[in-house]
Amino acid sequence: MSANLRQVAERAGVSVRTVSNVVSGFALVAPETRERVQRVIDELGYKPNAAARHLRGGRSGLVALVLPEIASPYFGELAGLLADRAGAYAWTLLVQQTGGDAARERELLDGVRSQTVDGLIMSPWGLSPSDLTRRTDSAPLVLLGEQDAGGLLDHVAIDNVAAAADLTRHLIETGRRRIAAIGLQPHLVNGTAARRAEGYHRALAEAGLPAREIPVRRLHRADGAAAMTELLESDVDAVFCFSDQLALGALHVAVASGRQVPADLAVAGFDDIEDGRFANPALTTVAPDKPAIADAALTCLADRLANPGAPSRRLVVPHRLEIRASTTGRS
Amino acid sequence: MSANLRQVAERAGVSVRTVSNVVSGFALVAPETRERVQRVIDELGYKPNAAARHLRGGRSGLVALVLPEIASPYFGELAGLLADRAGAYAWTLLVQQTGGDAARERELLDGVRSQTVDGLIMSPWGLSPSDLTRRTDSAPLVLLGEQDAGGLLDHVAIDNVAAAADLTRHLIETGRRRIAAIGLQPHLVNGTAARRAEGYHRALAEAGLPAREIPVRRLHRADGAAAMTELLESDVDAVFCFSDQLALGALHVAVASGRQVPADLAVAGFDDIEDGRFANPALTTVAPDKPAIADAALTCLADRLANPGAPSRRLVVPHRLEIRASTTGRS
DNA sequence: AACGTGGCATGCCACGTTGCAACATGAGGA
């Protein structure tokens, strides 16, 4: 059991209030008093009680990161960046997994634990815009990924349409003509996959090429592998997967079944997860600026907390194409 | 701003205490009173205030997961399992990254945020046993991975010596004779790599084969790639990496430089991360029972919380060998 | 000598909850 303000105060021969002033460092305290109190603080190993501060001040210093699954490399990398950078805002990150389940997302959005946190950073999959805007909880919320919530909520995303079009154009430039896309999720409300599909279609239309789409249930490697197995029977010469995980699953099946990548078949992904850089062959992908996403999300949350009434913002973060061996053949 | 007990009490015409009884569900409350109060609770959307509960009861419902980096697939997968299972204990997971830095680990071990949490689950890299036992904070602590803390702390691990020996024997059985190991971290106090090295040496000694060790700074793919680059000049016919990430980096370099895996060179890892299953070729590895690790850690923490004075335990979790194409050639 | 000023220090209170002990009520037994 750690010491409290009262014990420090008694031992230092000052009032509780003065110790509080020393601890928070703000108010007027005579240098010698401050020093004496500080000595007692060190002696007793006093640490401010977070629960009391939270109750008194209304801030917990916690931010919830709500995402489908932390084990997914893209979210893992993002979580790492967020956790590191949260320190600059005196925040600690708390992880909530939803599995992409709409009911669970709604529950987390609106309460249970949300009283505990100063804000939420969320990547919703199953929630509709109306779910998002209808929420009753008042904790600031920043969305990751594209969510059309009628411009009523803060969110941070890359330009998915442009990115997908860029990547598709790259495939066309390397001579591919029968380019399939893996990764539409018709059962989800989440707009991200739809945006990427839009970019894919746009680039194909420009070049007068046909589209071919394979929907998936989830974005795991196994889904990419299953989709690729299906595609092996057709004569596609390129596959654009809407996530690197899908692409790695597809790549595995393609290579394992004897296809030459990229000679026979180009494979490209999205997200620039570390696995892709070390895949065989290395995976061409769209690389969102993840540090920028993390910074934007935290800054946005901090701004919202400081100014709850401000108009909501849509922050667009840069991305770039990472051309690697899986589409160009140079290793 | 959410309603509090007092407002519910006033509206329901009962005392604050009775509402509290209804909310916590335990004490004696007449069915009709309970129903009336419950109606008001729903009406006002009352949610218990976590800060006040924490202050009053001393429990926050938070458990800190302290690890080197959440973006590392092994830790990411483990964090996902822990986050999911924590719900069964009414816990929420909070993530703290150390980067493997000893000073940061010590800081997290002993305070700052630890007042906030009911317990810590930690995977230390840089801390010595004496650092671990010398800590002043009283929050229950469970260590992940092998840590020789003089038997004074709870920890959960697989039998790393046996696992490494098993894997090395598998390599020998497939005809390998010049087996290198990548992954010793001489600069770290962390005992895990040393245990794996011990198993590796033991199996080699049994077969009368020579050892060859390449130390690394970290366990990232890039480190495995660098180590493999070094090894390419020698004539090893198998590489045992102490993590799948190292192995994937090594595999990438080996394949990219034209080696036939597994014909010319077998590559094996440790951890059974998902990437390895979909690598080209798929990666042979030691698969710790991760769900069991997560369960053991949480149970252990809960037990310790219930009974702070109990003797500390070392929980050994099962593992198994996952033989895949990177060592056997069957894909 | 009286007054004003500014630097320090303090006491009181409230944040929302739950443990504890006490109290009200009505039923049942001596």
Add this chain to the structure above:
DNA sequence: TCCTCATGTTGCAACGTGGCATGCCACGTT
């Protein structure tokens, strides 16, 4: 009739902190 007991219900106190208003003192000014 009185006492006991079980069932419901209640008020008080305390967890540790920070905002607010005020008190105190020394010093400089009028």
